[in-house]
Amino acid sequence: MELKNNLYTETGWEIFEREYEDEQMVTTGSNYLIGNGYLGYRGTFADWTANEYVACIVTDTYDMADGKWRELCNAPNGLYTRLEVDGERVTINKGEISNYRRGLNLREGLYSEEFTWKGNKGNKVHIETARFASYHNLHLIPFRYSFTVEKEAEITLVTGIDGVVWSLNGEHFKKYDLKKIDKYLAIETVTGERGIQLDVVEGYRLDGATPRFEKIIKEDRKILRELKFKLSPGTRVVLEKVISIYSSNDIKNPLDQAQKDLEKALQSTFTELREKNRANWINFWNRTDIKIKGDLKGQTALRFNLYHNRIATPAHSDRLPIGARGLSCQAYQGAAFWDQEIFNMPMFLYTSPETACNILKYRYHTLDGARKKARKLGYRGAFYAWVSGKTGEELCPSYFFKDVISGRKIHNHFNDWQIHISPDIAYAIWHYFQVTGDWNFIVNYGAEMIFEISRFLYSHAYFKKDKNRFEFIRLLGPDEYHENVDNNAFTNYQAKYTLERALDIYNKMKDENKKELEYLMEKIELTEKEIEDWKEMAELIYLPQPDEETLLIEQFDGYFDLEDTRPDELEKRLLDPGEYWGWPNGVAVETQVTKQADVIQLFCLHNIFSKGVMKANYDYYEPRTQHGSSLSPSAYSIIASQIGYVEEAYSYFIKSCTIDLYNTNKAVSGGTFIGGIHTAACGAAWQMVVFGFAGLKIDNDNLSFNPVLPSKWDEINFPLQYKNNRFNVVITKSQLKVKSSEENKETQKIRYKDDLTEIRPGDEVIIPF
Amino acid sequence: MELKNNLYTETGWEIFEREYEDEQMVTTGSNYLIGNGYLGYRGTFADWTANEYVACIVTDTYDMADGKWRELCNAPNGLYTRLEVDGERVTINKGEISNYRRGLNLREGLYSEEFTWKGNKGNKVHIETARFASYHNLHLIPFRYSFTVEKEAEITLVTGIDGVVWSLNGEHFKKYDLKKIDKYLAIETVTGERGIQLDVVEGYRLDGATPRFEKIIKEDRKILRELKFKLSPGTRVVLEKVISIYSSNDIKNPLDQAQKDLEKALQSTFTELREKNRANWINFWNRTDIKIKGDLKGQTALRFNLYHNRIATPAHSDRLPIGARGLSCQAYQGAAFWDQEIFNMPMFLYTSPETACNILKYRYHTLDGARKKARKLGYRGAFYAWVSGKTGEELCPSYFFKDVISGRKIHNHFNDWQIHISPDIAYAIWHYFQVTGDWNFIVNYGAEMIFEISRFLYSHAYFKKDKNRFEFIRLLGPDEYHENVDNNAFTNYQAKYTLERALDIYNKMKDENKKELEYLMEKIELTEKEIEDWKEMAELIYLPQPDEETLLIEQFDGYFDLEDTRPDELEKRLLDPGEYWGWPNGVAVETQVTKQADVIQLFCLHNIFSKGVMKANYDYYEPRTQHGSSLSPSAYSIIASQIGYVEEAYSYFIKSCTIDLYNTNKAVSGGTFIGGIHTAACGAAWQMVVFGFAGLKIDNDNLSFNPVLPSKWDEINFPLQYKNNRFNVVITKSQLKVKSSEENKETQKIRYKDDLTEIRPGDEVIIPF
Ligand SMILES: [Ca+2]
Numbered sequence A, B: 001m002e003l004k005n006n007l008y009t010e011t012g013w014e015i016f017e018r019e020y021e022d023e024q025m026v027t028t029g030s031n032y033l034i035g036n037g038y039l040g041y042r043g044t045f046a047d048w049t050a051n052e053y054v055a056c057i058v059t060d061t062y063d064m065a066d067g068k069w070r071e072l073c074n075a076p077n078g079l080y081t082r083l084e085v086d087g088e089r090v091t092i093n094k095g096e097i098s099n100y101r102r103g104l105n106l107r108e109g110l111y112s113e114e115f116t117w118k119g120n121k122g123n124k125v126h127i128e129t130a131r132f133a134s135y136h137n138l139h140l141i142p143f144r145y146s147f148t149v150e151k152e153a154e155i156t157l158v159t160g161i162d163g164v165v166w167s168l169n170g171e172h173f174k175k176y177d178l179k180k181i182d183k184y185l186a187i188e189t190v191t192g193e194r195g196i197q198l199d200v201v202e203g204y205r206l207d208g209a210t211p212r213f214e215k216i217i218k219e220d221r222k223i224l225r226e227l228k229f230k231l232s233p234g235t236r237v238v239l240e241k242v243i244s245i246y247s248s249n250d251i252k253n254p255l256d257q258a259q260k261d262l263e264k265a266l267q268s269t270f271t272e273l274r275e276k277n278r279a280n281w282i283n284f285w286n287r288t289d290i291k292i293k294g295d296l297k298g299q300t301a302l303r304f305n306l307y308h309n310r311i312a313t314p315a316h317s318d319r320l321p322i323g324a325r326g327l328s329c330q331a332y333q334g335a336a337f338w339d340q341e342i343f344n345m346p347m348f349l350y351t352s353p354e355t356a357c358n359i360l361k362y363r364y365h366t367l368d369g370a371r372k373k374a375r376k377l378g379y380r381g382a383f384y385a386w387v388s389g390k391t392g393e394e395l396c397p398s399y400f401f402k403d404v405i406s407g408r409k410i411h412n413h414f415n416d417w418q419i420h421i422s423p424d425i426a427y428a429i430w431h432y433f434q435v436t437g438d439w440n441f442i443v444n445y446g447a448e449m450i451f452e453i454s455r456f457l458y459s460h461a462y463f464k465k466d467k468n469r470f471e472f473i474r475l476l477g478p479d480e481y482h483e484n485v486d487n488n489a490f491t492n493y494q495a496k497y498t499l500e501r502a503l504d505i506y507n508k509m510k511d512e513n514k515k516e517l518e519y520l521m522e523k524i525e526l527t528e529k530e531i532e533d534w535k536e537m538a539e540l541i542y543l544p545q546p547d548e549e550t551l552l553i554e555q556f557d558g559y560f561d562l563e564d565t566r567p568d569e570l571e572k573r574l575l576d577p578g579e580y581w582g583w584p585n586g587v588a589v590e591t592q593v594t595k596q597a598d599v600i601q602l603f604c605l606h607n608i609f610s611k612g613v614m615k616a617n618y619d620y621y622e623p624r625t626q627h628g629s630s631l632s633p634s635a636y637s638i639i640a641s642q643i644g645y646v647e648e649a650y651s652y653f654i655k656s657c658t659i660d661l662y663n664t665n666k667a668v669s670g671g672t673f674i675g676g677i678h679t680a681a682c683g684a685a686w687q688m689v690v691f692g693f694a695g696l697k698i699d700n701d702n703l704s705f706n707p708v709l710p711s712k713w714d715e716i717n718f719p720l721q722y723k724n725n726r727f728n729v730v731i732t733k734s735q736l737k738v739k740s741s742e743e744n745k746e747t748q749k750i751r752y753k754d755d756l757t758e759i760r761p762g763d764e765v766i767i768p769f
C-alpha cells in the first residue's frame, strides 16, 4: 500500500520507494539508516560521497573540530563502490532508471536497492544491493552489490574506502593513513582534538567475474581498487564486501582487531551473515513488536519508530548515551538529553530491561560529570548535563541558536536553567525499579544517583519564608520557549517525586542494606541532617495546584498573565522564517504559546490527576502548543487517550510516528542543523500505544490497563515484561486478554477499572469491557 | 570668560552665548530654562513655536495622549510675540544679527536676549527681552519685550497665546477655548484622557507707542492681538506681559484664579515683580550657594546645576515628584525615579530641609500606589514605582526601549526587577532624620514607609537553607545593562540597612511613642512576628564582601565570570549606533561593562568600607564603566575624592556638571527621546563638592570633614544646616574653617580625622591640616 507519495509498504514490515527523488536525499538518508547502536550508516547509494551526506557515524568518538561543537565522527566510507559500463558511469541520477525499488526491511534491519539503468549507449544494467549493520558483531557492515548487463560490456568496478565524508562541524581527522594490508584496504584516521584513532578495514569477494587485474588507487583520503573485466549478458556479478570499524576507545589496537574481525566475517557468505543478523532482529521483535490489526499505515509507521529506537541505542554498553538523533547524523552531538530516560527508555524497560539498565548505568558512570557541572554552577550534588556525551560533562554550548535578524549569537540557558534533567533521571531510575523489582540496582547505583540529585535539588531550591514553601526559581521547563520562569509545574512535581524516592530508598536501605547505606553515605559524605532537610523540602515544596474553578495548572508562575494567542498568529509575526521563537526576544516569549507539551507531559509521568483536571488542561494547552519539538505530539496522544479523545489521540499518534517518515519537521532552526532521526519520538511511539491506547500503569504492583482503541483499529497485540515475568496483551474493542508466559514464576494481578484479576503462570485471562 | 565654544560667563553667576546657533536649539531650550518647581518655560525666542520646541511644562497635569506614555502637559504659550517692521518679520534666523547676547542669569533665574537685527530694507531693530518664572507667585511668568528702530518704520506687533505647542507623545488637549475676557486673552484647554483643565490668561501693557487699534485674531489654537503703529527712531517700545497659568488640579476654577492673579500682577511693573523674585533667589543662594575660588568655569557649571536642581523641584508641594528631566521637557514623564531621593534631595536636606521633608512626604502620599504595585506583583508592603507620578502608581511601561535592528519592542524590567528604589527611599528617610533630628517625621510618616518597605523586602527575599542566608534574586541594580541578576551588592546592602532602621524605629517608638506605634501597627496590620522576621533577615541577609585578596566586591553573583572588556571595545560591536546596550541582547549584557556606578554608588551611601576597598573597587570598575547614565560620573567623583584621586575627582566633577551645559549625552536611545535637563546630575553637583571634596559625613551626631581640594581650587565656601543650626564652612588647601551662626541654639562637634572640636553658637573654629 502507498503510505504517502512514493512511500510504500507491503506487509507492514518494510518501507520503500518506487521513484528516486533527489530532493529527498537528506530525509531518505536518515530514514533508511541501518545501525546497531554502535554505528549508523545512512541510506545512501554506494557511489555517493560527502556531497550526498554519506556518513557512517560511530559511537564513542566525540571530538571537536570547530572549537565549538563536540560531536561523533563519521568513519571513512568503506562501502564506496562505483560501476562503469563501457566507460559510462552507472549512477542513479544519470541515465534512464526503471524497475526502481529502494527501502528498508524493518524486520531484519536490511537496506536494499534494485533498479535497471539504461545508459546513453543503450546498454541496460540491472543492479541489486543490500546491506545491514550486524548485531552479531557490531563492528561489521556486510554489503552485497550485484549486477547484470543486457549486452556484453567492458566493466570497471571501483570499490574501496572513501575518506571524504560529510562532517557537520568541521574536519575531525588530522591524519588519514591509507593502507593495503594483505588483501584488505584500510584507512587509519586520528582525530584532531583528542587523538582518537578510528579505523576502517575493508575486504571483498567477487563472484561471476574475473578481473584482469586489481589496481590500487590512493587519492586524497581515498584508497580504492579498480577491477576491470568483460561481462557477458545474463552473467550475474556479485560483489560481497564487509567492512569492519574500530576506534581506539573500543580497543587498544583498533586496526588489528578490525582486520581480525573482517577476516573472520569473510569466512561466511553475505547470506550466512544476514541469517545470523536476522535471528537477532527476530528475537528483538518477539520481545518488542506491537501488532496492530486494521491499520497497515499505522502499523508500518509504528514499527519504523521501534526500529529506529533500537538502532539508536548503544545497548551493548553501559557507558554510552542515546543520541537525540541517534546515529543518523552528527546533529545534537550524538549526545543524550532527557529524551533518553523519558522517551527512549520505557520501551526497553518493558521489553528488554537489561538495555534499560545499561541506559541508567550510563547515568551512573557520568555522575562525576554531573557533580562537576553542579559545582561549577555553585550547587551541590548532581546536575546532569543537558547535552551529555561520554563523560557526562556539559556539551551544550551557552550559545546554541543565533538571532537570524541581527546575526548575533543567542545566549540560551538550556545548560544551566533546564534543571529537570536531573529529577527526570531519578524518575526513570525509580520507574526501572518499579518495573523490574531490581533492588540491587538501586543499592549499587540508583541510591547514589538519587541522593546526589536530591542534594542538587536542595541546593538549587529557595525557601520562601513568608509562604513557608520551597520554590524553584529561574527555570526552563520542557517548553523551551519560556526561559527564566519560576516554579515550572513539571519541574517542581518531578523534584518532589525525587525527594520522596530518596527518602524511600534511605528508609528501605536502613532496614535492608544498613552496611551499604553506611558505605554510601560515607562515600558521598551524606549526613543525617541532609536526609532531614530533604524530608522537610519534600513536604514543603510548592506544587502548582489545579485551580478550583478552572481546574487549570499554571505552567509556571505568571504564565496565565502572558498574551493569549495561538501559534499560527505568531507565525505571522515572524520577520524571518528561520527565527528562533524563544529566548530572549522571539515571538513566543511573551505569549502563552508553548513549544511543546509541558503540563501535559507532567500528566504522562504522574498518575495523580483526575480525568477532569487532565481534560481541562488538555483543552487549554493543546491549541496553544506549537509542537515545535518532536517530543510534543506523543504526550498529547497519550493524554488524549486517557481522557477519551480517542480519535485525537490517534491523529497525534500518526503525527508523532511520521515526523521522520513524512519529514514534517524543519532541519534547520536559528541557524543550527537539527535534522536526522528524532529518536525521542521513536521511543514515544511505543508509549503512545502501551501507555496511551492500552492505558498501562503500574499501580501497587498491579498491571493496570485502561484500553481505548481508535475506530480504525481492530486489535493491538504486544508483549510485556514485568519483574521477570513475560506477558502477552491483546486488546480489542470488546476485551482485554492477558496471557502469562509458561516460564513465568509468579502470579500477577491485573487491574481493569476497579477489578483486580489474578493471573498465574501459563494462564490467560480475558476481561470483557 | 569663555566656558566652551560660544558659551560664556562673566562673574560665575550667568551663562550666555554670543552667537545664535540653530543646531543647538534643543540644548539651549533646556539649558536656558526658567522655572520655579511649578512650571518650566524653555529658553526659546518669543516668536518661536512648536517646531522649535517651545514649551511651558506644568506640574501635576499627567495625561496620556498616545495610549502609552502618561506625561506632563505643555500649556499654551502665552508669551508668544512676533514683530514686523515695514512688513518684514524680525526673527533670529533671518536678517543680519549683531550685538547678540542670550543667556541666563542664575542669580535671579532670569532669561534674557539682546540683539540687533538688520532687515532686507536696511532698517535696524534692536531688541531686548527678559523673563522669569516667579517664585513669589508660582503661576506667573512676567515678560518684557522692548525694541527700538534705526529708521522710522511701520510696526506690527503680534502678541498673545499660541496653543500650538510641542508635545512629545501626542496631542493632550481635546479642547481649546479661545477667549477674550475683559482686556485679557485666555486659552482654556481640557486634556483628553483625564479631563484636566489647563488655562493660560495673558495681559499686557505697552509703553512708548500707541497702536492705532488692537485687532484680535483667533486662529486654530491661537488667540493673538495685532497692534499696529508707526515708530520713530530712538523711541523705545516696551511690551510688558504677564501670563498666569492654573490647572484644575490646582484649584476649582483655574480660569478665574488665573485672571485674578494676573490682574494683581499687572498692578506692578516688570521691574517690581523682578525685584520680588530676585529677593527670593538671593535667599535661596544664601542658603545653598557654594563659592569656589580659583575656578570660574567650575564655579559657573556648579551654580548652573544648583539652579536647575532648584527649579526642577516642586518645593511648594508635598504631593509632587521631581521629574528626572525636571520641567525642561516631557521626557521621563515628569516623574520621579530613585534620582529624587539619592541625587536631588541631599542638597535640600542640608540647605532647605523643609523641601527635603516635602520630597519625602510625597513618598508618603504615594504609599498606596507602592502598596498596589507590590500586591500586583505578588509581594506585600510597599514596592515603590520605578517611574512615579502623582499617585505613585507605576508609570514605567514594560516596553521602554525598542530593538532598533528588528524594530521589535524590548521588554525591559525597570518596573519589576529594579527593587532598590524602595530601600533607597528608606535610606533617604533615615538620612533626613539624621540630618534634621525630626523624629516626629519618622513617627508620623517615616515609620509607616520604612515598615512597609521592610515588609516588601521580606516578601521579595528568598532564603537559601543550604547557605543559611537571605538572598535577592532576579534584580536590576543601578547598572541597568545587567538585568536578571542575583544579589546585587548595592541592593542587598540597601535592604539590610532598611531592615536595621525599621528595627531601630520600632525599638525607639516602643520606648518613646508606644501609642503611636500601636496605632500604626494596627493600621497596617503589622505583627510582632514580622518584627522578628525582619530581625532574622537583617542578621542573615547575604552581603557580598570584599574578596580577601583582591578586595573587590562583586557587583552581583557571577559578574566576574562575564567577558572582561571595555566600553570602547563594545562600541565597535554595535550594528547600529542607536542600539540599546542592555537587556536582553545588547552588547554589554554578557560583559563586565556597566552602564553606571553600582558598587561605587554603594560606597557613596555606606561609609563602612575601608579606603583600600574603595580604591581597589574604583580601580577595577572605573575603566569598565560606560557612564551611559548621567547618574554615574558624580559617584566616581565623590569616591575619587575619598581615596585621594583628587584630580580625577575634579575631572569627573566637570564631566558631571557639564552633561547639560556642554550637551554631552545623547537625546535619543533605543528609539526613545531622553533629552532635557538631567536633574539628578544637577543635585549630584552639590554632593560632589560637599560629600566629595569637603568629605562631609554625619558620624554619631558629629559633622565630620575630610577635605581635599583639586589643584585649581584655592577655596570652597558653603553654608550647611544641621539640626536647626546653621554653619558656614570654608576650606582651603591648608585649613578647614567652620562658623556656627549667631542664631544657633546648640553646640556642635566637628570631626577632622581623629580630632573632635566643639563649636558653640556664634563661634568659629579653624582646623589647620
Ligand atoms: Ca483539539
Ligand SMILES: [Ca+2]
Residues within 6 Å of the ligand: B622, B623, B648
Ligand atoms: Ca582611571
